[in-house]
Amino acid sequence: MKRAHQFAVLLAALCLSLCLGGAAWAQGGQKARAAASSAAAEADRSPLVKVADGRQLAPDIARIVTRGELVVAMLATDNPPFFSVKNGDLVGTDVDLARLIGKELGVPVRFDRSPRTFDGVADTVAVGQADLGISRLARTLKRGQSVHFSVAYMRLGHALLINRIRFAEIAGDRPLPQVIRHFTGAIGVIANSSWEEFGRRNFPKAKLVSYPTWSDAVNAAKKGEVVAAYRDELEVMQILNNDPSLALTLRTVTFNDLESPLSIMVGIRDLTLLSFVNELIAQRADKPTASSVLKAIK
Numbered sequence: 598m599k600r601a602h603q604f605a606v607l608l609a610a611l612c613l614s615l616c617l618g619g620a621a622w623a624q625g626g627q628k629a630r631a632a633a634s635s636a637a638a639e640a641d642r643s644p645l646v647k648v649a650d651g652r653q654l655a656p657d658i659a660r661i662v663t664r665g666e667l668v669v670a671m672l673a674t675d676n677p678p679f680f681s682v683k684n685g686d687l688v689g690t691d692v693d694l695a696r697l698i699g700k701e702l703g704v705p706v707r708f709d710r711s712p713r714t715f716d717g718v719a720d721t722v723a724v725g726q727a728d729l730g731i732s733r734l735a736r737t738l739k740r741g742q743s744v745h746f747s748v749a750y751m752r753l754g755h756a757l758l759i760n761r762i763r764f765a766e767i768a769g770d771r772p773l774p775q776v777i778r779h780f781t782g783a784i785g786v787i788a789n790s791s792w793e794e795f796g797r798r799n800f801p802k803a804k805l806v807s808y809p810t811w812s813d814a815v816n817a818a819k820k821g822e823v824v825a826a827y828r829d830e831l832e833v834m835q836i837l838n839n840d841p842s843l844a845l846t847l848r849t850v851t852f853n854d855l856e857s858p859l860s861i862m863v864g865i866r867d868l869t870l871l872s873f874v875n876e877l878i879a880q881r882a883d884k885p886t887a888s889s890v891l892k893a894i895k
Contacts, residue, residue, distance in 0.1 A: 736791075
């Protein structure tokens, strides 16, 4: 009788152990399944996009890699040495920069040269028709409302190409710096460009006259239709370098305290692309300047 009682106690203990062990096993299985489910959900929530070669990339970079090309907006009108067609090929410092970005992304570059104005290049990027705008573009408050700016890849000082006779008429006996800083004459600028904004800001008392092209603004200064044409030092210096005889009727004035940083335009949603472009610019071994570009032209 005693042995039967002991056996019953042992059997009850064994059943209890099996029940507890089974519950623990079930609980452990539930935890494992929950962990696996959580990991899968976390993977689904990843902001990265898997592309064909297996890489996990930011959505803006993945878009370009999946498409198989980098679309760069560039002004339709040639602007050597930044971009121009020579012997059927598109060449220039801005072209080289665009192709370097494409190379680092592992895709070729397609240049969209449909924009007719500099502002039009920024607008093309803003509405998503191009990944980048690389077209000798300066930063302006207007453009800053619809696109991101990269860090500057080149800096150009501001300059005036002045008609000597017209300038003497408004200057009188006043020294040059005084006349320039309180300029009241007519200044020619390129329409729909950063120079319209710079002109309003830096010469608030002047009358700005917009022209379709830089050549039109220069011709207006030559004829005396405006007192001066306003652009960066590179373009202004090239006018007299190309035709030294113009020094008889024209003169140049450069500003040490005014500069135009050239930047790449990037879409407002493409923050990883912006960071990538900034890092590429920072790591470039060759950083062009106005002087180096002028030497290359010669």
